[in-house]
Amino acid sequence: MSKNDKPLARQSGVTQASLVRKARALLAYKPADVSPQRRVQRRYTMRLWSVRHSRFLEWFYARFADVFLTLHPVWNAIGYRRAEKPVKFVERHVKGFMFDCRMCGQCILSSTGMSCPMNCPKQLRNGPCGGVRANGNCEVEPDMPCVWVKAWEGAQKMRNHDAILAVQKPVDQSLRETSAWLRVTATAAAEREKARETA
């Protein structure tokens, strides 16, 4: 290999990383706020409101889940599979508006202070990474408040504030884009039935 065949980086003594970084500015148009994770919105107003009102939302969700569970015979009559589509539609839009929901299908908002962990660019479900900036913003998206800093704040306000300390299972990717509300209801109904049988 002659000297001229060597990659540019080797010749001039600069690292490949710095070349890439320099080239990035020269690339075609790239909006300022893109990130590897798809970005739903630019403002975090509603998300932050939900965290501030986590105690109310916790109370509300408990009632709401009860209502859904009492509706179990209705869901059964319609068929859970048939109910899925309309319920998912409502769930996506309500939770999307309030929490920037990503429809992971395994909602753990109650144990994360009403701050959706799937909005974390690393999709961490067990607490903040070590890269949180000193001002409490995200390492990957410098203008976004860290999802887990907010989760910790929200959890402090909630009645069940120790739920954040539970170790969460990894996300089951096969449940994405499904309704968490119906799944929780179906599981609770099955459990209730089991308890009734053993009693």
Add this chain to the structure above:
Amino acid sequence: MSRPRQPDENPHGVDLPLDPLPGHSSRGRLERILRRGEFAVTAELNPPDSANAQDVYERAAVFDGWVDGINAVDASGANCHMSSMGICALLTRMGYAPIMQIACRDRNRIAIQGDVLGAAAMGVGNILCLTGDGVQAGDQPGAKPVFDLDCMSLLETVRTMRDEEKFLSGRKLSTPPAVFLGAAINPFAPPYDFRPLRLAKKIAAGAQFVQSQYCFDVPMLGEYMKRVRDMGLTEKCFILVGVGPLASAKTARWIRSNVPGVHIPDSVVARLEGAKNQKEEGKRLCIDIINEVKEIDGVSGIHVMAYRQEEYVAEIVHESGVLKGRRPWTREPGPDDALVAERLDHILETPSEKPTDLVKDAAG
């Protein structure tokens, strides 16, 4: 003929794991040292950008006799280098005790569980579970971030594989991986009151030792350690504090603004700036921090990250006196190695023994 046997070495070969001890989960050296109550020293190997095994050996040789474990980093800072798996394969062959880092950024649960088995089979005794930096921090910001597991579920996965002898899916393993499980902590990033609880969570998920992010703010670490002690976590987990020399005030400022999660107080930058020889002062500062850190109750060791200044690790460890005269395992050539070296020329000159050549010789 055998070479002098060192502490914590298998008499049948340096690359073989040690005999299992009761209560130990791995068959490695690092766990033995920590459980004996000795002050452990680990260091980070700067992974080469090459396909040359010699590069790895040269970089590991500077740690000989000074460290109890060598971290094989998994594309730290999302920059592409030789994989931690490859480095571990080379290091275990030579009898070093590597700590294999696994970052969740690049591989999904299928790949990771396979790698854990492969690593344990090679003789890797320690695995450090990390989330990993975001891809935006590295040299290939266009890469797809995987983050299928996070550090917590990774810890739990490997623990399940080791203790319950099964994959995440529940399928049985015939031989579980005997590994000492580690994790990372960063006491220097918000939310500060959550950080000790997060350590508790990591311990619950399976962490047996933790290595911290660079520590430049000892009072802050002291506060964190106080809370950790109050929660009784120091009895369940060995804490190794991350330290490292700063090359200059300019580097310190660059790291502060470009490397996620590193907290460098202004006083440190000022101290470096005021020094005549900034590199020397950076080393001095590192030794001072080690001397303060080793006095903190509950600290079981240090983790020296001297990026591109690896040759200073020995000096730093020596001058801070943390080993208290103990000499960690070193790679020493045995008498048989000398024999091979002596015969090397002869071996190369050995006449060809290929059947075709032999026939040709006999005929001619």
